[in-house]
Amino acid sequence: MSINGKKVIEILTQIAVKIDENKGYLSELDATIGDGDHGINMSKGFKAVTEKLKEDNGVDIAGILKKTGMALVSTVGGASGPLYGTAFMKSSMSVNGKTEIDIKDFSNMLKDALGGIKMRGKATAGEKTMIDALEPALEAINKGIEQGLESKAILKLAKEAAYNGVEYTKTIIATKGRASYLGERSIGHQDAGATSSAIILETIYEAIE
Amino acid sequence: MVGIVITSHSKNIAEGVKELAQQMAPEVPIAASGGTSDGRIGTDVMKIMNAIESVYSEDGVVLIFDLGSAFMNAEMAIEMMDEEKAKKIKIVDCPIVEGAVTSAVESSIGKSIEEIEEALKPMNLGKMP
Numbered sequence: 001m002s003i004n005g006k007k008v009i010e011i012l013t014q015i016a017v018k019i020d021e022n023k024g025y026l027s028e029l030d031a032t033i034g035d036g037d038h039g040i041n042m043s044k045g046f047k048a049v050t051e052k053l054k055e056d057n058g059v060d061i062a063g064i065l066k067k068t069g070m071a072l073v074s075t076v077g078g079a080s081g082p083l084y085g086t087a088f089m090k091s092s093m094s095v096n097g098k099t100e101i102d103i104k105d106f107s108n109m110l111k112d113a114l115g116g117i118k119m120r121g122k123a124t125a126g127e128k129t130m131i132d133a134l135e136p137a138l139e140a141i142n143k144g145i146e147q148g149l150e151s152k153a154i155l156k157l158a159k160e161a162a163y164n165g166v167e168y169t170k171t172i173i174a175t176k177g178r179a180s181y182l183g184e185r186s187i188g189h190q191d192a193g194a195t196s197s198a199i200i201l202e203t204i205y206e207a208i209e
Numbered sequence: 210m211v212g213i214v215i216t217s218h219s220k221n222i223a224e225g226v227k228e229l230a231q232q233m234a235p236e237v238p239i240a241a242s243g244g245t246s247d248g249r250i251g252t253d254v255m256k257i258m259n260a261i262e263s264v265y266s267e268d269g270v271v272l273i274f275d276l277g278s279a280f281m282n283a284e285m286a287i288e289m290m291d292e293e294k295a296k297k298i299k300i301v302d303c304p305i306v307e308g309a310v311t312s313a314v315e316s317s318i319g320k321s322i323e324e325i326e327e328a329l330k331p332m333n334l335g336k337m338p
Binding site for chain 2: 037041
C-alpha cells in the first residue's frame with residue numbers, strides 16, 4: 001500500500017459519507033448512556049472536513065490531516081470535537097513533508113492519534129471510550145506488519161479488532177464523559193465514540209485496494 | 210483587572226451566568242462562550258478563543274466551564290493562543306455559577322489571578338481530570 005494526498009482526501013470524504021449514513025445509529029447509542037448528540041455532531045464535523053478539503057491540492061498529507069483536525073475542532077461541539085480533532089492533528093506529526101504514505105506510516109499516525117486522545121481526554125483503555133476500539137486496532141496493525149501481511153489484510157484485522165473493542169465496551173462501566181454520571185447503568189451498552197472509531201477504521205479498510 | 214470567561218455547552222447558561230456575575234461586578238470584563246457557532250448544544254474552540262481575546266489583559270483571564278468536553282475545548286483554545294498570553298489564562302475547576310460570581314467579585318476588588326484561583330479552591334468539584 002502506498003497512497004498519496006488525493007487518496008487521503010478521498011478516504012476522508014468517504015468517512016464523512018459513512019458517518020452521515022450512521023448518524024442516527026450513533027446518536028441512538030449515545031442517547032442511551034450519554035447526551036445523544038454523537039451522530040449529528042460527527043456528521044456536521046466531517047461534512048465541514050469535506051468542505052474544507054475541496055480546495056486542497058492534495059499534495060501535503062500532514063497539511064490535509066491538520067486541516068481535518070481544525071475543521072472537527074471548530075464544528076463538532078461535543079467531546080468528540082477536541083478528541084478527534086487532536087487525534088487528526090497529532091497524526092500529522094510523523095508524516096510531515098510526505099506526499100505518499102504506507103502501512104508503517106499509518107501505524108505511526110494511529111499511534112500519535114491515540115496518544116493525542118489519551119492526553120486530551122486524560123483517559124486510558126478500559127474506560128468505555130474510543131480508546132477501547134483504537135488501541136486494539138493499533139496492536140493488530142503492528143502485529144500484522146511484524147508478520148509481513150499485506151496492507152489490506154492488516155487493515156481488515158485492525159477494523160475487526162476495533163469492532164471487538166466496541167463489543168468489549170458493553171461489558172464495562174463508563175468512567176469518562178457524560179456516561180460516567182450513569183455508573184452501572186452504562187453496562188450492557190456499547191460506547192458511541194468507540195463505535196465511530198470502528199466505523200472510521202472500517203471505511204479506511206474498504207477504501208484501500 | 211482579571212477578565213472572566215464563562216464557557217458552557219448552552220448559550221443560555223453562559224449568557225445567564227455572565228448576567229448574574231456582571232450584576233455583582235459591572236466593571237469586570239466578562240465574556241460568555243456557550244453553544245456551537247450554529248446554535249447547537251456544545252462548545253467551540255474558536256468561540257472560546259474569541260471570548261478570551263475580548264476580555265484579555267496583562268492581568269490575565271480566569272476561565273470557568275460547565276462539563277467535561279468544555280474543559281477539553283478550553284484547553285485547546287489556550288494551546289492555540291500566543292504562548293505569552295496562554296500563560297496568563299487559567300482554567301478553574303468550580304461550580305459555574307458560584308465560581309463566576311466569586312471570581313467577578315474578587316476581580317472587581319483588584320485581586321490577582323493567583324488570588325482568585327486560591328479563592329475558588331474550596332469549590333473544587335474534581336471535574337478537571
